[in-house]
Amino acid sequence: xxxxxxxxxxxxxxxxxxxxxxxxxxxxxxxxxxxxxxxxxxxxxxxxxxxxxxxxxxxxxxxxxxxxxxxxxxxxxxxxxxxxxxxxxxxxxxxxxxxxxxxxxxxxxxxxxxxxxxxxxxxxxxxxxxxxxxxxxxxxxxxxxxxxxxxxxxxxxxxxxxxxxxxxxxxxxxxxxxxxxxxxxxxxxxxxxxxxxxxxxxxxxxxxxxxxxxxxxxxxxxxx
Numbered sequence: 001x002x003x004x005x006x007x008x009x010x011x012x013x014x015x016x017x018x019x020x021x022x023x024x025x026x027x028x029x030x031x032x033x034x035x036x037x038x039x040x041x042x043x044x045x046x047x048x049x050x051x052x053x054x055x056x057x058x059x060x061x062x063x064x065x066x067x068x069x070x071x072x073x074x075x076x077x078x079x080x081x082x083x084x085x086x087x088x089x090x091x092x093x094x095x096x097x098x099x100x101x102x103x104x105x106x107x108x109x110x111x112x113x114x115x116x117x118x119x120x121x122x123x124x125x126x127x128x129x130x131x132x133x134x135x136x137x138x139x140x141x142x143x144x145x146x147x148x149x150x151x152x153x154x155x156x157x158x159x160x161x162x163x164x165x166x167x168x169x170x171x172x173x174x175x176x177x178x179x180x181x182x183x184x185x186x187x188x189x190x191x192x193x194x195x196x197x198x199x200x201x202x203x204x205x206x207x208x209x210x211x212x213x214x215x216x217x218x219x220x221x222x223x224x
Contacts, residue, residue: 009039011036092117110133117218
């Protein structure tokens with residue numbers, strides 16, 4: 001099936017305007033400091049955006065539609081993976097967040113994070129907290145959804161966890177981990193995530209990251 005066309009608005013670049021292919025858009029932003037651009041699904045959306053303040057579409061905190069948020073203050077920001085390769089970006093959505101979790105033992109110290117797919121920049125990080133890998137994957141997706149809604153953005157979210165994606169669809173974290181006084185903080189997070197899912201529409205596509213085809217997800221912690 002042929003991919004639907006996209007329209008790229010360049011607000012700040014060598015020649016601002018609307019472009020109908022990524023290669024044309026890339027030519028306008030490559031080497032241009034602080035370029036601002038974004039893709040749209042329809043020409044009418046792109047035309048309206050081109051006449052508007054780009055902050056309405058990308059937020060005030062950064063370029064290229066990359067949302068930002070503070071990381072967990074208990075740990076410093078880490079160096080993350082490189083952004084997805086150009087070969088991968090030709091097959092997937094550019095303006096997207098990739099999420100992943102890591103857990104030492106299961107259950108054990110768990111953390112999760114999200115990165116902006118085009119650049120590999122970490123945009124949120126939480127943990128460590130005692131939990132399981134599947135719970136971390138679930139919380140990471142919901143964290144990304146809540147962040148995008150707060151920023152007024154709509155992006156694809158990529159996860160390599162089928163379980164977590166299923167739990168999000170069901171609006172329920174179907175973990176076998178037993179609730180105890182020792183993991184009360186973790187279950188408070190789960191309860192909050194489930195409440196969010198039940199009271200907010202999920203407007204962003206949540207897609208499976210195909211690890212065998214594309215390599216490790218850019219949010220991977222590199223502990224395999």
